Amino acid sequence: MSTEISKMLIFTATYNEKENITPLLEGIWESVPEADILVIDDRSPDGTGEVLDAIAQLNPKLKVRHRSGKLGVGSAHREAISYARENRYDKLITMDADFSHDPKVIKDIIKALHQYEFVIGSRFVEGGKLDYSGFRRLISFGANLLSRYVLGITCRETTTSFRGFRASLLNRLPIHQVKAEGYSFFLECTFLVCRTTKSVLEIPIHFQDRRHGQSKISQSEIYKGLLTVLRLTFSRLFSKGPSQS
């Protein structure tokens, strides 16, 4: 029997999540008590960073990184992937900090990572659910349709941040190639992952609306998303991309 202990990192990015962050950390540790948690906070004006520092003083399993200002959710996730690789974690799970992603599902992602290198929580496979209505729902469906039919990504879900990566994938994923700093990071990262590995699983999730506070997504992110799709279309047509295994 192997005595090796799996080193696991859960990551979330925060900007003004003061009311969500403490119950979220509790929920994560309830689900996976052995996990380290990394949070990258971008100087949230509501004091999320101070709440995190106070918890980290009591619990060294919480690692907090403060950045100089609002540098984008995508660049925070890129840093988290590099951090997990540099600190030799066996598994990395990423998620939002507002309870749209249920911490109880982390266990299912971890279980699936025993068989797959990349696992994504999906609103668009059987059993998945999305609580958004109106324009937000349309944007989510539109982005995911474009990804499949224009970019050839085989996953039905491409834009949510609830994901698991195994170290074998983290170590060879050329994450520096992902240029998007904001929300289109997730689409670009899925594009890169699917060009790097075939070992991908989507598991159904119920994506709920945030528990407290407001969304930080701005209208400009829609235009940036379209530009990202255009850039990736060129890259798909004219470059070979990383070799898939």
Ligand SMILES: Nc1nc2c(ncn2[C@@H]2O[C@H](COP(=O)(O)OP(=O)(O)O)[C@@H](O)[C@H]2O)c(=O)[nH]1
């Ligand atoms: N560090 C950091 N986190 C961000 C930034 N923008 C959004 N977030 C976090 O990214 C996650 C998703 O953002 P959210 O506003 O809920 O987007 P939505 O779910 O698409 O409406 C949340 O945990 C936010 O706090 C940012 O610029 N920097």
Ligand SMILES: [Mg+2]
């Ligand atoms: Mg949200």
